[in-house]
Amino acid sequence: MNNYLVSKIKIGISACQFGVNFRYDGKGNDITENLKREKNEFIWFPVCPEVASGLGVPRSPVSLRGGNGDDFWQGNAHIKNRDSEILDEKVKNGNLFCFNQLKEQNIDVFIFMEGSPSCGVYRTSLKGKRLGNPPGIFGSLLLKENIFLIPSVDLQSPIKWWDWRRRMYAFIWLKNQDIKTMQEIYDSWHIVKFLCQELNRKESDEIGQILANGNLSEHSITDIKNKMLLLLRKPSSIEKIKQSLWKNYSWLHKKKKINIEEVMSPTNIRNMSHIAKELVKLEVISREENLLFGASPIYRERK
Ligand code: SF4
Structure with a gap:
């Protein structure tokens, strides 16, 4: 089992974070500029669920009423603009349009604008420390998929980006492994275990314990793989x-x-x-020496 990722990673991103002026107030920001040349290593898929819902730019800001994005999809919450117009049907169509486009493209990663009632995942408000009512409407769809989710603001910090990037590589690598046998799950655990241990010692020890007991069905092997994937999503x-x-x-x-x-x-x-420079240096040397760097175990094979 090698520890290389070969194909280019496809990343969906909130369009207003990709330099498109799609926010309700006609503003936007290119957060990907922080990646400098590394930006070219990915294929980008910018989407804006609100613009795709036909809400226009500029527009009256929208907010969720009566629940979060999950409640919205169950018909128990509504989305309204400042003029108290209920926009549920339009917004459903726009969100599903964007979501299906990303699914068709088989994206593995989505970089979301935190704080938005649409794209927000862990908060839907940007006011002070208030979280709002997460997840947002689009965030709710993303969370249900096996997609690696990154808050756009973390691309501004070299160390946070390093952390997201190493886990993103490990997540995609593991997700793409066709693991059916005990040997295959042992081998993949061997590669990601040090990273998982750093992220959460208790959960990692539980996985290690289950593997040590051996004799797992194919179903349990898939469960363990999913536990490992969940762990890799945690900063x-x-x-x-x-x-x-x-x-x-x-x-x-x-x-x-x-x-x-x-x-x-x-x-x-x-x-x-x-610190980010130290980490990158260690990654490069480990790779040159053909060693497994436990904290960042998956390498990108550049063609
Ligand atoms: S946060 Fe999402 S919905 Fe809002 S402008 Fe950005 S891309 Fe559009």
């Missing part, structure tokens, strides 16, 4: 990332006599961009 923290960076580096240093000047101990104070 890490700066502290955990720094610890894992140091652990991996110490191992490389001790076993392979590799010295990387930039890598500092977790107690050294340095900014986030520096």
Whole structure:
């Protein structure tokens, strides 16, 4: 089992985060500029469920009333604009249109504008610390699919992007593995287990325990794969990332006599961009040495 991703990753994105001025107030932002040249490594699919619903730009801002996006799809919540117009039917059609387009394209990832009553996943309001009523209408559709979801704001932070990117690669790689046998699930666990352990030790230990007991049916193997995929969707923290960076580096240093000047101990104070540089350096060296870098186990094979 190799640990390479070969095909280009297809990423759906809220259009207003891809430089399109589709927000209700006629504004937009190109958050992908933060990726610089790396942007070209992906195929982008910008969509705007509100514009696809025929609401126009500029438009009266909409809000969910009576529940969240899940309730909306069950007919128990409504979407209204500031003039109290109920827009349920239009909005359903626009959301389904965008969603089906993304499904047809087989996207693996969606970068969403957090805080929107449409695209928001974990909050539908941008007012202070209020979460609103998540998920939004489009967010509700995305959450039900096996799609890797990234909040657009995290593309602005080099370290957060590094965390999302390594988990995104691992998620897509694992999702694409056709795992049917015990050996195949062991092999895939061997590749992603260090990353999973960093993300959540307790849940990882549970997976390890189930695998150690052995003798699983094909159905249970799929369940374990899904548990691993769910784990990979969860963000890490700066502290955990720094610890894992140091652990991996110490191992490389001790076993392979590799010295990387930039890598500092977790107690050294340095900014986030520096930590991101250390991580990328370690990734590159691990790859050159053909070693499994546990914290970022899947490599992109560039053609
Ligand atoms: S958040 Fe979503 S619905 Fe709102 S403007 Fe952006 S893409 Fe359109």
